[in-house]
Amino acid sequence: MPVNVKDVMTRRVISVGEDACFKDIAALLVTHAVSAVPVLDSDGHVTGVVSEADLLHREEGAERFHGASRPPPQTRPDQGPEADRARGKVARELMTAPAVTVSMDVSVAAAGRLMEHHGVKRLPVLDGHGRLAGIVSRHDLLKVFVRPDRDIEREVRVEVLVRSLWMDTSRVRVAVQNGVVTLSGRMILRRDVQIAVWMTEQVNGVVDVVDELAWDRDDTPAGERG
Template sequence: MRMTVEDVMTTKVVSVTAATPFKDIAQALITGGISAVPVLDDDDHVIGMVSEADLLRKEEFREEFYQEGYRPPLRARLRHPKGRQKADGDTAADLMTSPAITVTPAATAVTAARLMDARDVKRLAVVDYDGRLQGVVSRRDLVKLFLRDDEEIAAEIRDDVLDRTLWVDTSNVTVSVDNGVVTLSGWMDRRTETAIAARMTSRVNGVVDVVNKLTWKNDDSTWEAR
């Protein structure tokens, strides 16, 4: 069974409002040991996210332009329009990235990981279908999926993949797991069935790699090519 965002997300979330001052946001990040906080409206709708990077722009621009006490040249202001605005910001409304990148609790953990990678963020706000905050999922939450016990992974592969999902005889298949690396050995009736078994095994949460040592009685791969 594939894990969803709801299975791994944090439900006790540190959040701020649009009016929260810069220093209070910084304190929330430091105290909570987190990299970003969701910004909520009065009905708990997520309207944005403020990250460490958003806060650091203020000091970044101060270093770059203000140490000699002059106003940034026009070309610099045009080159960093959003950064310039955030560097001047004093509240979450000024600093936040909006709209926030969100995911639903029902989304798979893999979907969340791909979204983080595509958008280059470390945390996602988890919202219901009305956009209200339900939790937060971080990269660290997703990495925990790979800390599953080997026996737990093996049991899921045997019970859910081999016995329930594959509608073929898997009684001659052996599953062993070592530090998340799964080895499938034994034999099945058709070659295509061994490929399907390996592919479905690779999708189990906590599986680092699959070593497919399965053999077959009938090579039906040429039929599949047709």
């Protein structure tokens, strides 16, 4: 069945408070080999994220606005978000906010779409109270697809066909290769074929489903037949 974020996320998360200083944040990123850390308020809610890029942008901005190569005062914009970040010293001033977060009960597929939409590589994961529960990365999402073929085959045969659909598995064959499931054989109703294919697509680790099933009777509405 579908995998949720809570099934693949990392639960031990390196995070910082809003008053964490630039140097301490940089040290955490280097020491723990992570590229970003969530920023938490006093109640454990995520208020933003500080990434390697945020710290580097701060240094780049500091040089631009305050360094030796800065433009003359009359042409230098000393106000605005970019200038404020160049002066940033603590997490609340350096972070990207608001943070893009995800609920721990969201599916892995939905989390992947959220990452793609916002162009991020990881998401802080929130529990039912809106507090930090973990973090999920693209790498974590890919874990779903390294499941052994034999485990996928067993789940399709036992959980989908037998326990969920009460099928006679002597009439249906299940083959799995590199995550691609091929269903072949014959079922009584066409509707059962459609349900079996849909449920197989939801099994963890399934990359694709090849439907080679036939049926004895077409019980679908006339408008759906083709």
